[in-house]
Amino acid sequence: MTLYGFRIPKFAALFFWIVVWEIVGQFELMLLFPPFTEVLAAMTDVVTTPSFVEAARITAYCYLVGLSLAVVAGIGLGLLMGLVPAADKLLNMWVNIFLSAPLSALVPVIMILFGMGEPTVIVTVFMFAVWIIALDTRAGVQHVSPSLKEMAFSFGASRVQRLKIVLLSALPEILAGIRLGVIRGVKGVVIGQLLVSIIGVGALFSLYSQNFLMGHFWALILILFAFALSLAELIGRLEQKVEYYAGARG
Amino acid sequence: MSATVPAAIAGGPTGSSIARFSQMPAMWRILSLALFFAVWEIAGRTNFNYAFPTFFETLAAFFEMIFDGSMGAAYLRTLEPLIIGLVLSLGVGVSAGVAMGLRKEVEFLSLPIFITMQAAPMAALIPLITFVYGIGLTSKVLAVIFLAMPVITINSYKAVRNVPPSLLDMSRSFMGTRWQQVTKVILPAASPMMFAGIRLGVAEGFSGVVLAELLITPTGIGDLITFHRSVANFAHMYATIASIVAFAVIAVSLLYRLEITLFRPEKRGLS
Amino acid sequence: QDDPLRVAMGDIASVESLNLLIAMERAEERGVPMELTYFNSEDVAVQAVLSGEADIGVGAPYAFIENSDAPIRMFYRMSTLLFFPVVNSEVYSGWEDLDGEEVTVHSRGSGTEALMRLMEKEHGIEFSNISYVPGSEVRAGAMLQGTVNASIVDAANFRLLQERGGEKFKRLPIDGVNATDEALYANTEVLEGRAEDMQVFVEELLRTWRDIDENPELVGELREEYGLLADLPDNVAAEAVPYYTEAVEGGVYPTDGGEPADVADDINFLAAAGQVESSADEVDPSRYWDFGPLEKAKSAQ
Amino acid sequence: MAHTPASSAGTTATPVDLPIVKTEGIHKVYGGTVQALKDINLEFKRGEMTSLLGPSGCGKTTLLKIIAGLLKPTAGEVRVNGKPVTGPGPERAFVFQDFALMPWATVLRNAAFGLEQQGVARAEREERARHYVEEVGLAGFEDKYPHELSGGMRQRVGLARALAVDADVLLMDEPFSAVDEQTRRKFQEDLIRLREVENKTFIIVTHSIEEAVYLSDRIVLLSPRPGRVAQVLDPDINRTGDPDAIRRAPEYLDLTDDIWRGLREYVE
Amino acid sequence: MAHTPASSAGTTATPVDLPIVKTEGIHKVYGGTVQALKDINLEFKRGEMTSLLGPSGCGKTTLLKIIAGLLKPTAGEVRVNGKPVTGPGPERAFVFQDFALMPWATVLRNAAFGLEQQGVARAEREERARHYVEEVGLAGFEDKYPHELSGGMRQRVGLARALAVDADVLLMDEPFSAVDEQTRRKFQEDLIRLREVENKTFIIVTHSIEEAVYLSDRIVLLSPRPGRVAQVLDPDINRTGDPDAIRRAPEYLDLTDDIWRGLREYVE
Ligand SMILES: Nc1ncnc2c1ncn2[C@@H]1O[C@H](COP(=O)(O)OP(=O)(O)OP(=O)(O)O)[C@@H](O)[C@H]1O
Ligand SMILES: Nc1ncnc2c1ncn2[C@@H]1O[C@H](COP(=O)(O)OP(=O)(O)OP(=O)(O)O)[C@@H](O)[C@H]1O
């Protein structure tokens, strides 16, 4: 973007919006937005409370465990569907159903089956992340160039070798799936904690809303948003690296 | 993979008819559903969890709620914020996305906002909305919009951006005006991806309305879920949840059908 | 030292929970460690008790027990239902006016709903709709703003309505309702396995309830002594003593911890409201209640 | 090097031997650093078929798009019928390497698309498009969609679309590169026949020396980046009669070899 | 039609003039309904270069893959050195139309892939791969990744990989079709030179009549689906000396025309 011949960096737009936010807040134009400066001030308050550290720990723990399970299960499921047509025909429908289903409606079930604490949040993260990883892995496996598979076969590669080639070829799609899974997982951990029980970040949200601490509330939301965006960015970087390394595929 | 044994060798006419039979997607779907329900029924019968009903109990509960009218009433309640929210998300999302795709300065200003909204856990805003807008329809509509709009917008934007450059050149080289370019080339070419975004948005919208009904005040489907849970009518609770999941999935697939029949003449009769 | 007895609440603790908190502190002083956990609704708290993540729950899960046959039993009646059906007198003047109108209650399956359903029967009327708005203060706020014209609120918020609206809000009469608002319940395993601890806890509950009944001012003193709800803003904390004074007057807090006759009343009430299907004649109270700890506690005193 | 420029200014009548397209001192720099074209001065005569030939990346597509008015040159000017080009115009039509067909439209609608944008009424534009669809050999396929056609047939639709607007100049960017050898050969023969029916000026970008020599009245050889005009050749080959005869004419063979010797050094 | 079968059974010694690859009554039916190949009886002599030519969809790829052992015929048998083929084997190596390189591996590792699968130690296989990478003209590119190479160079890697395993038979499916014209021409010349160095049997699928005539000792023409052997031709062209001379030899031109006349009717 250039303006009067000057190049304006991409993130400049965010500053613009922050200024808009501050004005909206100062003049109390929209109830939803307290002044941004107030939110910033609350930010330090939020991160220094002892309950924040504990909430962050629980949240990070549930998130990481759920996501790791989702990555392992998603890649496994995707491989199975990509390589075994019968499995694909049986499972594809369910993967797609879970992908477009309102998963938040399932949380009450998860809650009853897995209890009120961390396991439910972990399962929620898992449910939010696993399907997209499986589907992208499946797509990656199915799009492995048939000639590359034939090549491996014709040069006498063993089964293990051939599976390795399939995995490496599908890596860009798998990573794309993981990136989406990472983002969906953050949504899962938040929804899980909000719906299930008052633990982790969910507890802080209740605390702030019961005490009418709007600034704190926004500060916590911004922290969560920043966390989600940085994670996505991180995986995006990794993805670019692989894409570059793998070159134009197919 | 490619070395499939020809049916003629594998098993004569029987082999090939089995092959043809198994190519029918509907059959696999039914098989898949049947398997799922069977596993559900068996798991329910093992009583591994006091709150896990069998499939048939759930089905009976479903029909019970259909016939006593509570299901219908709940859906009427739930659909109101959902439809209002989705219509608003569609209108604003598609226009904002197309505007960002067509105009650089709009993209510069708005894209970061929508990227943030899409990547971030917008659900965290729901308690905040309640905080500010109370427990009425407004809050629920906003919950739907917050979840549905980002993905609709971003996909519309990407769809416009991904129109093949040679199609644009083509329209230009045949003296298309900007208006003709947009209406005759960009929008039709962008429509598949746009619709993909709309389908995702509708799915998110369902998520939003259920969340709102579970988090803000229990009404409609959310009320059925919490109520039946609170009185331990677990079959009813499962039936409600299964019905909203099925409803969302069916709505999304109907949308796909609609897209094909209205906008994709070349795909008609293919699927 | 034993594991703590974990108490699951369906909401964050407020002034109204002070008596329970005091009893827990006192039990702790007698060597029974106690722990409080909050869940975001009462039915989630029931699940927690059932799955063993909490030992004791707060609520009145009659319908839940009836439908699930879950092994949980109530053992202490904390409060009776004392709610105030209120209407905007500019719009309605009595129960009869509410025929075909909309009323707002706390939540599906709550005592407030049950009460309203019962009134429908008693007065031969039918509401066009019952809508759910959790939180007495929220419903009171809505009435003040005029968005709700018929609702049911608790004592504190009824007082608020009278302060702010004066004559505008009229309380509708309810007669002869004796129903449990909140009780304590536990898993039968806990009731048996930790009978001694439970007895101590119930003893302290009884003692606290009686102490407060005699002198509601005690709540304020003990709150400070034990440092309970320390982060409550001062103006809110100041509400505590007036609240208990009024509640004691209104008979919200029984001093006997409940008895089988109350169970029958509860069931009659809930059946009338359509929330349970059993009727008091055919039901054995022990399906819902375990009076063991209460009896032991009483005889120990 | 380049031909000496003919007198150009001010002629309103455009006799057959005057250039219909003329490029004057075309430079093109991409993004401030990549010099794609340098000082291109060329003339294209009415009714002639010219090929642009050169190693990959030498700027052939860039030049063609500048002539089409799809790209602006960094310096220099293109004139068509003496008028400077400022954008696409009705007297030029483009045929795209990747066909650029609209997947949601039938063959007939694709072929009529140029006319549709010009606001020609439906009945008339469909009649005209139908005529050209037949002319390129696709009679009977009018109601098919692009995905139902082979690559060669798709390009024929692209050609019909360009013919339907009745432009004087047809600009074709590697029109046969996405088509298999045998289809391509057939297509080339058809193109020669088409030229006899339609009196058009063709400018074709190609990688194939044989194709250039086989088809064109004139071949412009571009040098590698920055693309300059390296040579302009006028094959003197008789294209009437049996098309196969061309491929064994000594002039054809000599010229092919000549050009190959010139280009070979740039290949890889 | 097909050649008369030579005596084949039981010879352990394989003199130079005996066929190294033989197909006997090959039929191929896809999915119970699509008959791709019908009764293919062919012999490929050691050290010869054979082209399979025919209209699109006639089963050329199918036949090549059956010979490679990548596909099973519905009926019939392929024999290599007299032994029936049941799958891929070390005496045959495949060169793929789309190159089939591993994008994550360097040129050297790609070229050494066949040896790696055979369990050859790293040092040795890299040495051998390096030799063939040089032989196909890619010295200096050993550590590049495929995406850093042009199409022509990628196919050279595919060729080096096939040469490195030292198979007797090289099977190539349209090896030049994804490569631009000029590069292709260069590649063809290099292939002729390579043949003189390496004593291999080549079987090449192509769409290009010129390419087939230019390169091969023998041309097998397949008819449209179901693919049968329509004709087997032995061009008698002297390939020593200047490669450009081949393209003007009267035998070359005659044969090209002949074949084109036969195939033209099947095009589109
Ligand atoms: N939009 C662009 N931005 C920057 N550089 C470009 C752009 N388009 C083309 N180029 C560069 O300009 C040079 C000429 O490109 P052009 O596409 O005209 O070549 P070409 O002769 O058509 O090549 P080919 O034979 O591969 O089609 C190339 O080096 C290319 O990389
Ligand atoms: N896996 C498959 N399943 C069904 N039919 C197939 C399959 N593979 C090829 N065919 C059909 O078999 C016929 C021969 O295919 P093949 O790919 O061998 O032809 P080809 O001569 O190589 O064609 P081309 O010149 O286009 O590469 C075609 O009609 C094709 O549609």
Ligand SMILES: O=[N+]([O-])[O-]
């Ligand atoms: O948190 N979500 O936006 O689903």
Ligand SMILES: [Mg+2]
């Ligand atoms: Mg080009």
Ligand SMILES: [Mg+2]
């Ligand atoms: Mg083929």
